[in-house]
Amino acid sequence: MWVKISDLTPGTKVGKDILTKHGSILLTQGTVLTEYLINRLKEMGITEVFVETEFLQKSEPPNEREDVITFNDKYQQCLILTSQLLDSIEEGKKFSLELLREIACIVLEILRNTTNLWGRILNQRTETTYLNKHSLNVGILSGAMGKWLELKDGEIRRLIYSGILHDIGKLKISKSILDKPSKLTEEEFKEIQKHPVFGFQMLATRPEISKDITLGVLSHHERVDGSGYPHGLKGDSIHLFGKIIAVADVFDAMSSNKTYREKHSPFIIAEEISKSSFGTLDPKVSRIFLDNITRFYVGNKVLLSDGRTGDIIYINPSDTHRPVIKINDNTFLDLRKEKVRIVDIVSL
Ligand SMILES: [Fe+2]
Structure with missing residues (x-):
């Protein structure tokens, strides 16, 4: 069901990918919303979000x-x-x-x-x-x-x-x-x-x-x-x-x-593990590990190798170590297409 952004509570699960006006993915289906993410969505002008109703009825907001x-x-x-x-x-x-x-x-x-x-x-x-x-x-x-x-x-x-x-x-x-x-x-x-x-x-x-x-x-x-x-x-x-x-x-x-x-930052390590999964580490085990370990970083502030800071707004499923970063309201960096890397997580 569609829920107004003002009625969303932390703990609600996103039912459909949330897109920007230009069609880029902000948050994927299945993301559990936190207060931080709800505020970010408000700031980005999102007015309504499709949420999983089953989850709404069953869950209490996490403490x-x-x-x-x-x-x-x-x-x-x-x-x-x-x-x-x-x-x-x-x-x-x-x-x-x-x-x-x-x-x-x-x-x-x-x-x-x-x-x-x-x-x-x-x-x-x-x-x-x-x-x-x-x-x-x-x-x-x-x-x-x-x-x-x-x-x-x-x-x-x-x-x-x-x-x-x-x-x-x-x-x-x-x-x-x-x-x-x-x-x-x-x-x-x-x-x-x-x-x-x-x-x-x-x-x-x-x-x-x-x-x-x-x-x-x-x-x-x-x-x-x-x-x-x-x-x-x-x-x-x-x-x-x-x-x-x-x-x-x-x-x-x-x-x-x-x-x-x-x-090293978890994203630099994720990059190393991703590289190693084509040779030394088992590919299936590495993939499952990276998918699960990096997805919780959505919403966190990170420091980039060029000195800028930004918020992680989307983890690319096929490239978990190169997420999409929001630098400010008008600048989004898809790290798959950029030379900069995440060197540290500023807030957890
Ligand atoms: Fe050892």
Whole structure:
């Protein structure tokens, strides 16, 4: 049904693409309106929007503040438990599967209730080690991908386990190599490349841990063109968990501040993943990931490589890393046709 712009409430779902006078798409069908987007539409002279009536009757406007507080609580809780888990593994203790189950339960709750998953993760300020945070983020993102790929519930849970455990082999590698601020020597790089096998060996002694979890750990650095390690496997000989964890791993690693470089914006990473999906990363897994991770950025303000700022108003489904940006009332940039890139997200 058509609803006047003044009667729209946050939480309403757009039923048909919203177009400008010139026919360009402003918002696509299925976008959930926020207060920010409704105000933007008003500013752009849109008077009526076709909305999904089924959604109007059923839904309550989302309480964004509450969502953020709940997410932050659960994320911090998971982080403490992940630190405990990795500490016990580092001390050579037999880690508790109960602890792993507890983390996965909270991660599943996060996945059920959080829409802008990556925006929420990016906003977390933590004092923990890189490995603790990275392990948790890869567990969360892998679980999210399991959902988007419509895996069974049990598989999603095991994928979260595998994501959290994917780098435990690094606990066997000297900190002086792992934390080295400068470029690694060939020898040191070879040492780091042993971590998937170390991780696999640490889990293989536990018969209660299922095979797909250990194979995910073993194969997360394999690449579909055979360029990865430890075995140089190609295409479908790489376990699905390994392919999923690989995408989550690349995305989180590029998003983090490392000693030797600044973190990248999600759109630059999306561009890298998009390029890699034609060679090293699995194309189907990468596509599903990019479609889902970038769509929540509609409505956010971004900084462009030429210094200008603007609002994301449309994510191109075929080119998720090059959205349409509104610079001001008269200037719209379709980044598919421009040389400028998004270098940062100014508001989330
Ligand atoms: Fe790794």
